[in-house]
Amino acid sequence: MTPAWSELRDASLRGRNTFGVDATAPLLVEVHDAAALPEVLSRYAGSAPMVLGGGSNLLFAGNPPGAVISLATRGIGVADDGGEHAIVRADAGVVWHDLVMWSLAQGLCGLENLALIPGTVGAAPIQNIGAYGVEVRERIHAVEAFDRSNGAMVRLDASACDFAYRDSLFKRDPEHYIVTAVEFALPRSPSLRLDYAGIGEELAAMGIADPTPSQVADAVIRIRRRKLPDPAALGNAGSFFKNPIVPVAQAEVLHAEHPSLPVFRGSSEDTRKLSAAWLIDQCGWKGYRSGESADGDAGVAPSHALVLVNHGNATGAQLLDLARRIADSVHERFGVAIEPEPRIVGANW
Secondary structure, three states, X not given: OOOOEEEEEXXXXXXXOOOOOOOEEEEEEEEOOHHHHHHHHHHOHHHOOEEEOOOOOEEEOOOOOOOEEEEOOXXXXXXXXXXXXXXXXXXXXXXXXXXXXXXXXXOOOOOHHHOOOOOEOOHHHHHOOEEOOEEHHHOEEEEXXXXXXXXXXXXXXXXXXXXEOOEOHHHHOOOOEEXXXXXXXXXXXXXXXXXXXXXXXXXHHOOOOOOOHHHHHHXXXXXXXXXXXXXXXXXXXXXXXXXXXXXXXXXXXXXXHOOOOOEEEOOOOOEEEEOHHHHHHHOOOOOOEOOOOOOOOEEEOOOOOOEEEEOOOOOHHHHHHHHHHHHHHHHHHHOOXXXXXXXXXXXXX
């Protein structure tokens, strides 16, 4: 019988972050039953425990100061089936891509544009993950979490999660909640998003004119595998920088000066979202590799300017230093501030 939780002292975290950088946790606690969280947190309260998911959206620029908690819960199921829609509940430890493919196999759609995003279900609402014109908040019905402030499990509907672009209540206050499971409202009748970032062109290349949700997922997987390096082969955390959101007036000036700059609607009618990848590429960083410089093996993927990579021996501090230099160069040239998507542990941005 699997214990509710187990612990390991002086645990290496190199295999638990997709950058593949060295870090050591003084104590790693694997939680197999979310009901054990009150006991675990009480036991290790003095060590300021942090929660680690799939390690795909963080950078260890130093060692975590206290215990690290990893939720190893893996359940997926239909909590309520209304016919046209179903509520799917997935535990925090479920691999995100596994959930996407499971839902499609059940005849449920809505997550197909989010295929192959690395990480776990528990991290999805924290970051409000998004890709190819879809954000996960559009499909979240509720989030189950442990409220550290009162020591109780809570269930927050989507409106209470205060979602924003790559942001949420959980991300802004990481010491308050531990996400334990997520409920998704998924329809059976598709309403496909095909007009973003080359999905239509990819489907055409596949010879598909009237795609199913599963075929859209296949197209997204093909695009992602072509554009983004596999973390198993080249350490990375996917897109390192958020696309900056700026006032309309600033976007218009920049677009007039740089007509090839991709500009999208922002979080409101009076803002616009700029392509961070384009800005970084224009500053000459795409494909950069430090070689023998102070950056060690830190670099930028040749296939995508948003992706910082560890060629093998880079430290988290070296990757962070490179990210800061990239951001400084973008601000100096374009007057635009770009910010990291991943959580940075052991240092400040």
